[in-house]
Amino acid sequence: MFENLNEKLERSFKMLKGQGRITEINIAETLKEVRRALLDADVNYKIAKTFTETVKEKALGQDVLSAVKPGEMMVKIVHDELAGLMGGKSVDINMQGNPTVILIAGLQGSGKTTFSGKLAKHLKTKKAKNPLLVAGDVYRPAAIDQLKVLGEQINVPVYTEEGSKEPVKIAKAAIKYAKEKGHNLVIVDTAGRLAIDEEMMNEIAAVKEAVSPHEILFVVDSMTGQDAVNTAKEFNDRLDFDGVVLTKLDGDTRGGAALSIRSVVNKPIKFVGTGEKLDALDVFYPERMADRILGMGDIVSLVERAQEQFDAEQARQLQKKLAKNQFSFNDFLSQIQQIKKMGNLKDLAGMIPGMGKALKDIDIDDDAFKHIEAIIHSMTPLEREDPAVLNGTRRKRIADGSGTNIQEVNRLIKQFDETRKMMRMVSQGKNMGRMMGNMRRR
Structure with a gap:
């Protein structure tokens, strides 16, 4: 959401690049672009004008610390004013009365x-x-x-x-x-x-x-x-x-x-x-x-959504399985289903700082897990619990049953093995440097 507005505001902040101080001269063009971005987003003209005047008043003459660039300071001021424009804080629904x-x-x-x-x-x-x-x-x-x-x-x-x-x-x-x-x-x-x-x-x-x-x-x-x-x-x-x-x-x-x-x-x-x-x-x-x-991004909302789907008992059981290297395709499928419950995949990705812009022109289908689920559902109970039995004959049968091909089945099994190894390392408290080293070698 708001991809176009985000892009235009970001472009306007770049105009302050290389400046050591926010002044009336170097801020004029920036605020002109900010106002234009708001108007293009269909914001009321009077509100857009008042908004930029307030930002100008708060920004003018502020000393820019060596660790903070003018553009970054402007982002902070605009952020606070945007939040204020939309109300400043959330307001609960009135739940008085019975009913x-x-x-x-x-x-x-x-x-x-x-x-x-x-x-x-x-x-x-x-x-x-x-x-x-x-x-x-x-x-x-x-x-x-x-x-x-x-x-x-x-x-x-x-x-x-x-x-x-x-x-x-x-x-x-x-x-x-x-x-x-x-x-x-x-x-x-x-x-x-x-x-x-x-x-x-x-x-x-x-x-x-x-x-x-x-x-x-x-x-x-x-x-x-x-x-x-x-x-x-x-x-x-x-x-x-x-x-x-x-x-x-x-x-x-x-x-x-x-x-x-x-x-x-x-x-x-x-x-x-x-x-x-x-x-x-x-x-x-x-x-x-x-x-x-x-x-x-919006990491707080992302964490809250994850916590809503979090099952403490299921997590404890998963921890035990990881410690014994018993993480199965059934567990893998369960994790996928919890992610899907969190909401639209592109919306979730947009909550991660920087990801919204990276995914701007990429379409992430809500059925992105469809092929993975089809492959796992085509496995027998034994194959899901013990992936080691998945020989060439079984993989061919799974591909035919899931409407995929042998390459997709092999790719999923490889991804599953890598995920299982990584999750086991994390569960056993292996140091992050070693884990990152293993990932780079792949």
Whole structure:
């Protein structure tokens, strides 16, 4: 995400290369390029202008220490201002009330229904909530069915009133039902509406009035850029919502919505959607997003995702196997599946500093492990547990069964052997110099 903005900002910082001090003369062209980069990213002109003026004021005349180059100092100042522009710090969702009632609002096609399912899964998993989804979109024919499918996938019930065209009545009845059935969280999905549609805006205002939600979240498609910001302002004038959700941030978005929306509506961005899968939902951290915009990666989020998939008992068992040199293809497959659960592979790689730029024009398919999994699944239980038995005949059979060729099978077995040796060395505490030496000789 934000690849184009990152590239243009990086280019602007290079203009300070070789300078020993930030001055009004040498900073002028840099800030001109910074402002141009923000405008190209569809950031509001007034916000871009104010932003660069603030950066200029903070940067001018600062002495550059011998260990810090002017360009590096400028990156630090821009980073801090970007984080401030997006809110400075993350803001939690309001979980008061029993049940907690969350109302979801937004434009048609912004991804409200999918987000409702993602939020239910997120709060069920992270906050141990017992959610109830409410099908309040009575206009879009497939909306109720879509919410039911999402509910089944995450094992969350969906309250519906088939045939009803009264969202207010449905929402009130759903809260009563939630209290009776012991649900401590109610997420009300509503119909997409246009800000200019007075009747529909009155309707969602009536839903708000009837159920007094503890949290109103405005869902907006980040790919709509500056239009998203303008719409957010109109919705906020009517609903006074509590937070913003940016969906489709993994797409070819220019970033304008993420950088402008906080300043325009003075409401925090609380969540971002980073993919189609139901676990592709992240809490919004302004500082981490500023890191990613400037190509610094996001190691904290990467570690958090890894920890979510970490199984302590499984890790202990794996440690024992490594010590006895019993690491098998079943263990290898298990590690691959844990990586896949962490999210989109290119997005994960982009969290590693420097990798986002390196992978800019490289397409990493979410099915990148497909051939590896097919090969392992074509092995017998004995072959998975004891790779030493994989002779030429067995390898040929595995290649035929997995739809690959003998070269791919041989390559995987070689990679597996190298991985097993390296993991065993690490588990036994061998020194890093020896390990790196072995890797170089390969």
